[in-house]
Amino acid sequence: MSIRLLIAEDQRLFRQSLRLLLEREPDLMVVGEATNGHEAYLLAMEQKPDVVLMDVDMPNVDGITATKLILGCSPGTKVLMLSVHDDDARIVSAVLAGASGYILKDADHQEFLRIIRETHRGKQVESPFMPDRFARRAVGAIYGEGPKKSTGLALLTEREREILSHAAAGQGNKEIADHLCVSLDTVKTHLHHIYHKLGVSGRVEAILVFLRGA
Template identity: 40%
Template sequence: MIRVLLVDDQHLVRAGLRMLCGATDDIEVVGEADNGHQATTLVAQTLPDVVLMDLRMPGVDGITATARILASRPSTRVLVLTTFDDDEHLYPALAAGAHGFLAKDAAPEEVLDAVRRVAAGDAPFSRTVLRRLVSTAVNARENAVPPGASALPELTGRERDVLALVGEGLSNADIAQRLHIGVTTVKTHVASLMTKTGSSNRVRLAVLAASAGLPGAG
């Protein structure tokens, strides 16, 4: 059972997510918070596997809450829910350690899939959010490397293929199927990519792929 904590200052949003999760056999809502301070406290009390995190809330916002939660309980996975006016908060949330990004208008099945994927160690993100993340990330770097192959370290041809597909938002299983290789091999390539690029998670890899202009990425 995947234990989920809902964090959003809008009661209606939390109610909808609670109903959605409650209709499944493998996801359990263990708590709700309407601000980041309460979320940090509840994580210590309820020990969720996944936190569905809003970014803009009164008091302690989602970015600060994400950083505090992961500092105190690194095993928790934070899945950020964003709206189209959250762009300035996306890269700071990524820097705080968020494991995935999903648009609030995502289809119900996409939300459930994202919860399951992030709980399993993946880093799901909506493609629309990725495009916004890329733009925000590049703008946030004062000395950003211009888009293009030169922005990447030396990679093998297969690593570039895998990186491009990570940038498309594909899971390890989907990448394995697309490239006709084993899932274990994909995981090995992803781990190598993280080491070579200094990326701490899959979302950062996806941003790098799209920023570098790899075919298909983003």
């Protein structure tokens, strides 16, 4: 029986190219294409795909929200997030939304196909997340592997915790600066201090520490 796939991607060329790639495989069948998160939700409810290939950044309703809506009504559906970003809080948001994986758009096509098939079979695959040291730490932190609590948060000032909470909510540096009425450089300086105190290398790892310790 073919694996039924729904592609949710607003960039027409990438969406059409992806469909051509998938339909070359005898065990894969594309049952629909969506150009935004709202369409993805409606098509998922109509077509009942096995796997949704969901772009993170889409108009109308973003991929993270669409994933939550789809899985809320169809928990048996698997969602694989697609993005050009390789170090972003979207990784955390996607997993917390219930996505089964996270794939970069420049992934090798054989790896791409392998991930789809193994995800459909219910296997936990590391490759959908980032293929670097962050990937394993991110997934482990979310699902409770490793230390249960980080003491690093106790080292943060009230302002640093405030900035980190805004970052965890998905706000960019400019949004945080505007919200707190401080300069962009001030936000960047605080983030640098946060990373140092928490012993992490970047934004996403800091957010993971915050989410676990909040």
